[in-house]
Amino acid sequence: MDNITLGRYIPLDSPVHRLDPRAKIGAMLLMLIAIFIPAGWIGYAIIFAVVTFMVFLSKLSFTYIWKSMKPMLFMLVFLLIINVLVVHTGTVWLELGPIKVYSDAVIQTLYIVVRLLLMIMITTCLTATTKPLDMTLGIEDLLQPFEKIGVPSHEIAMLISIALRFIPDLIDETGRIMKAQESRGVDLKEGKLNEKIMAILSLIVPLFVSAFQRAEDLANAMEARGYQPGVRRTRYKVLKLKGPDYLLLAGAVLVLACMIWLAYFK
Amino acid sequence: MPIRFEKVSHVYSDGTPFRYVALEDVDLEIREGAFTAVIGQTGSGKSTLVQHLNALLLPSSGTVYVMDRQIIAGTEPKKLKSLRKDVGLVFQFPEYQLFEETVLKDVAFGPKNFGASPEEANKLAREALRKTGLDETFEERSPLELSGGQKRRVAIAGILAMKPKVLVLDEPTAGLDPAGAKKMMELFASLHKEGTTVIMVTHDMEQVFRYCEEVIVMENGKPKIQTDIKTFFRDSSLCRELNILPPALIRMKDALREKGYTVSDDTVDIKTLAKEIARQVKSHG
């Protein structure tokens, strides 16, 4: 449980940390779209170079990024196996007894791997450099235009910020309950099926109880301080786009344009 | 066999920016059969230390010797399950671990996991519940509808039902009312008398003074002091040095000494102290 790094904010002082959250979210969305444009390996190389530069600027260590990708490894191996079994086009590259490995299977898997890798790098660049609170402010602002068609932007932002706020707590709580039950002889790794079910129950029930308890406490605390949904409120922190923010957005637009050109006009 | 820590370090989240050294080169020995208190400020590593005793946490380096087992850094501990049975660990706020439909089932959960038959487990559970002062009317109730103090007792019974030889308690009386806390302490004291090794994390000096035999003071992930109660509370100087409020009796003795009375270091209860002072008052007229 200690090693969940995905999606955590890393308090550092870097130019990327100081960027406006709206610009970062916008740029991330543009980059994610760019990844899904079939621009071939040159395209991916460009995106990879840009993202690596961003990681470098944000002072995040590459080992940290690597760590947050590790949980995906298992999934990727699984994907490769499925692809090898299912995809039977292209040339045969390898024969392992009855199993033939086709070139397309490997290439398709590689595409997915690269896409996933880039996606994780990009989202980590955002989540690791943006305080959860700033993130929600950014989301709220970006949703503002949709308020006219009935999207409750403030409530959505509040929901997201509460959810984000509780993720680390719930992870800690899960670890605590796991340890408590392990002390009572629960073995989460081994055991027969019914023992496993018991083990999972002994984890889930207390987790739900405590999550509901926390939710109630929070609701009470908010009400006690006069929180009312749907009321217009002013903000302590006013976001303002500056030079570097425009630069970031321009860069992201450029990358996207580049991908579109590579894919459809070259 | 004593419990021994040899050059034990524990590092949380190693290799991430959140890396934190919670224990550093800890060398310790805890006597078998003793009632040992672990004290120290919040964040000093007490909980981390005691979670090594049943291998919930494994040392990042060094070795822990518990019962006849060795827990060596970097190796998968053997006979883990029997270790967890022999070393019962009660977490801070253990009431959060309750999950069964009935109190009896919840308390019997531990013994069942360790291979007891349902009848045996129920018998052990009943025994443990009686010890914690919960009568049969509680057995069929849902643990979730009990009061905080009652939940705590059910959770502790859940560990006692495993009949551990070593009982580790992490702030077992935190948040209990004084009467409830006293009852709880008396239970631990009686288990200790029956031969159980008890290791208790606490912030309450009165408890340490009254029930414990040995003290370990943790500071910044290291045991700063390890000694017996008598030495620790000889006078209040050690406590003051550690920024701890000494027990009332020790403060009383200090005040008396300041007034010119002679008070023996060995006096540990109020009656003896009263007699001592009375004698001196009389002889001075």
Ligand SMILES: Nc1ncnc2c1ncn2[C@@H]1O[C@H](COP(=O)(O)OP(=O)(O)O)[C@@H](O)[C@H]1O
């Ligand atoms: N799972 C964890 N991950 C990272 N750091 C932790 C974890 N658990 C405890 N710590 C840190 O280790 C230090 C010691 O914690 P702990 O042993 O709980 O102290 P104590 O019980 O004396 O209050 C604290 O600074 C705490 O923040």
Ligand SMILES: [Mg+2]
């Ligand atoms: Mg603690």
